[in-house]
Amino acid sequence: MEIVSPVSRDEHKRFLDAYYGWARDVYDVTRRYYLLGRDVVTAQLLREPWNRLVEIGPGTGRNLRKLHAERPVALYGGIEASSAMLERARARCPWALLEEGFAEDADYRELLGAPPDRVLVSYTLSMVQDVERAIENAREMVSPRGEIVVVDFGDLRGLRGPLAPALRAWLDAFHVTPLPQGVLERHARTIEDGPLGYYRIARIPPR
Numbered sequence: 465m466e467i468v469s470p471v472s473r474d475e476h477k478r479f480l481d482a483y484y485g486w487a488r489d490v491y492d493v494t495r496r497y498y499l500l501g502r503d504v505v506t507a508q509l510l511r512e513p514w515n516r517l518v519e520i521g522p523g524t525g526r527n528l529r530k531l532h533a534e535r536p537v538a539l540y541g542g543i544e545a546s547s548a549m550l551e552r553a554r555a556r557c558p559w560a561l562l563e564e565g566f567a568e569d570a571d572y573r574e575l576l577g578a579p580p581d582r583v584l585v586s587y588t589l590s591m592v593q594d595v596e597r598a599i600e601n602a603r604e605m606v607s608p609r610g611e612i613v614v615v616d617f618g619d620l621r622g623l624r625g626p627l628a629p630a631l632r633a634w635l636d637a638f639h640v641t642p643l644p645q646g647v648l649e650r651h652a653r654t655i656e657d658g659p660l661g662y663y664r665i666a667r668i669p670p671r
């Protein structure tokens with residue numbers, strides 16, 4: 465199933481800047497409770513060998529800061545569509561090379577001087593306009609021996625009663641669409657499901 469947003473790129477960016485213009489101040493505190501699995505992914509990454517990592521949609525730079533605190537010698541970069549978030553991430557991660565761009569077609573192969581060993585996509589795929597293009601682009605950009613690491617909403621199958629539809633409706637209001645079954649399966653070499661199907665962690669190889 466293809467997921468392509470009907471809104472134009474300009475509309476998408478306008479929405480992101482208006483929304484994150486105010487939400488960035490409360491982002492890290494509030495998202496702690498529902499962007500689950502991010503710490504699982506950063507802990508996994510810190511057990512692996514890599515020197516260059518690019519995050520797609522780094523937001524406030526929360527994940528980059530966690531990684532940098534434990535592995536300060538690595539090179540970090542990011543591609544962010546929202547100017548409001550980019551401003552916040554640049555202030556918080558002065559050691560990272562952060563550029564404005566879209567997951568679907570940004571060229572970040574040489575952002576860190578060589579293709580990244582890891583491309584981290586944390587709760588960004590459920591927001592991009594064209595999921596397939598964003599994944600295909602990351603597969604082109606990552607180093608031939610590297611890996612794309614995705615964490616994002618699962619199918620929420622374990623949430624009881626009205627909880628799952630309520631969460632979906634709430635996410636929809638913020639232009640977030642949990643990835644339908646099959647999207648990650650088409651690309652990933654491994655997929656790990658979090659408790660209650662709340663989140664999924666996928667490992668995607670280079671093209």
Ligand SMILES: C[S@@+](CC[C@H](N)C(=O)[O-])C[C@H]1O[C@@H](n2cnc3c(N)ncnc32)[C@H](O)[C@@H]1O
Pocket residue numbers: 480484495499502520521522523524526527543544545546549565566567568585586587588591592593
């Ligand atoms: C839900 S936030 C996740 C932020 C961060 N990765 C985290 O785990 O806390 C999604 C981020 O993706 C950005 N974003 C949305 N669409 C994008 C696109 N097409 N290309 C790049 N970034 C995008 C948003 O502006 C936002 O910063």
